[in-house]
Amino acid sequence: MSETTPTTPQTTLERVRALPKVSLHDHLDGGLRPATIVEIASANGHRLPTSDPEELRAWFRDAADSGTLVRYLETFDHTIAVMQDAESLARVATEAVLDLAADGVVYGELRYAPEQHLQGGLSLDEVVEAVEEGMRRGEQQAAAAGTPIRVGTLVTAMRHADRGLEIAELALRHRDAGVVGFDIAGAEIGFAPSDHLAAFDRLHAENFPVTIHAGEAFGLPSIADALHPCGAERIGHGVRIVEDVSVHEGHDEHGLPNATLGRLATWVRDRGIVLELCPSSNVQTGAATSVAEHPITLLKDLGFSISVNTDNRLMSGTSLSREFALLVEEAGWNLADVERATITALSGSFLPFPDRVALASAVIRPAFA
Numbered sequence: 001m002s003e004t005t006p007t008t009p010q011t012t013l014e015r016v017r018a019l020p021k022v023s024l025h026d027h028l029d030g031g032l033r034p035a036t037i038v039e040i041a042s043a044n045g046h047r048l049p050t051s052d053p054e055e056l057r058a059w060f061r062d063a064a065d066s067g068t069l070v071r072y073l074e075t076f077d078h079t080i081a082v083m084q085d086a087e088s089l090a091r092v093a094t095e096a097v098l099d100l101a102a103d104g105v106v107y108g109e110l111r112y113a114p115e116q117h118l119q120g121g122l123s124l125d126e127v128v129e130a131v132e133e134g135m136r137r138g139e140q141q142a143a144a145a146g147t148p149i150r151v152g153t154l155v156t157a158m159r160h161a162d163r164g165l166e167i168a169e170l171a172l173r174h175r176d177a178g179v180v181g182f183d184i185a186g187a188e189i190g191f192a193p194s195d196h197l198a199a200f201d202r203l204h205a206e207n208f209p210v211t212i213h214a215g216e217a218f219g220l221p222s223i224a225d226a227l228h229p230c231g232a233e234r235i236g237h238g239v240r241i242v243e244d245v246s247v248h249e250g251h252d253e254h255g256l257p258n259a260t261l262g263r264l265a266t267w268v269r270d271r272g273i274v275l276e277l278c279p280s281s282n283v284q285t286g287a288a289t290s291v292a293e294h295p296i297t298l299l300k301d302l303g304f305s306i307s308v309n310t311d312n313r314l315m316s317g318t319s320l321s322r323e324f325a326l327l328v329e330e331a332g333w334n335l336a337d338v339e340r341a342t343i344t345a346l347s348g349s350f351l352p353f354p355d356r357v358a359l360a361s362a363v364i365r366p367a368f369a
């Protein structure tokens with residue numbers, strides 16, 4: 001009798017990790033490696049809750065899980081504190097690209113707010129240049145490691161600050177050097193996207209793409225404001241569009257859940273506005289109760305253009321593969337759903353159209369076939 005090597009069945013996570021994926025919503029300051037934080041902090045004197053990388057990894061996740069916004073936001077004080085010089089910014093960017101590539105991401109958009117990285121004396125332009133240098137290095141190293149990835153950056157303005165137009169101009173100055181879009185983030189309640197209308201007008205005049213965080217902590221008025229006066233091509237989160245959807249018993253003649261959509265939800269669905277949904281992040285911040293119950297599955301079934309994202313990989317202890325694996329294991333998704341969300345993310349990405357077509361036909365479709 002010949003000996004056979006037992007084959008271990010692949011876990012869902014392993015199967016999803018092996019598939020090509022597209023990430024649209026991933027914060028650079030929310031995805032650092034714990035060991036890197038410890039190393040940079042010990043060099044620049046920043047005090048951390050612990051200097052043990054594994055303890056620090058757990059601390060980030062616990063703090064983000066605690067249900068208090070104050071502790072959640074405190075986590076970013078530590079990541080931002082170690083991203084204040086050009087070398088550290090480039091290193092963090094390179095490692096983020098490598099970590100996405102190792103997770104099977106073939107195209108990713110990483111975002112950050114340059115105005116948060118000026119404490120060490122860098123100018124806004126120097127911050128962007130350092131991050132772009134790190135991104136290109138990451139792409140080269142990932143290609144050499146046999147996990148090719150392409151990345152674009154989204155330059156974010158903080159919605160509670162008053163620098164929207166200045167940050168929009170910054171994004172435009174670097175549009176041919178890796179910056180592919182503009183975003184606003186930060187406290188949503190009380191800070192409408194249209195407070196930054198001058199920035200959006202300027203970006204539209206220059207035909208530059210925009211995504212806006214909306215419909216996470218605040219509901220429909222925030223989404224409407226992001227879409228209409230501000231002209232967002234995509235919505236960061238947008239999960240609360242579900243507040244404009246009433247679900248009834250049973251299914252319609254197309255096999256879709258019976259539901260009545262309000263005017264705004266109808267607009268978002270029918271125009272194919274891509275929602276950058278982040279299941280685990282929403283569970284941590286209380287915007288959803290569990291991945292199983294997350295509105296992403298209903299929105300998918302109702303024909304909304306949904307993409308799956310991580311938001312903050314470190315704070316949520318997650319990866320894009322893990323988000324998909326949770327949806328498969330807890331929310332009844334199959335691999336066809338994973339493929340459809342991946343193609344939706346790609347079509348909503350800020351990559352040039354021919355590049356999107358090439359990536360879909362040469363990389364994504366064949367892997368799912």
Ligand SMILES: [Zn+2]
Binds near residue numbers: 185213311
């Ligand atoms: Zn976000």
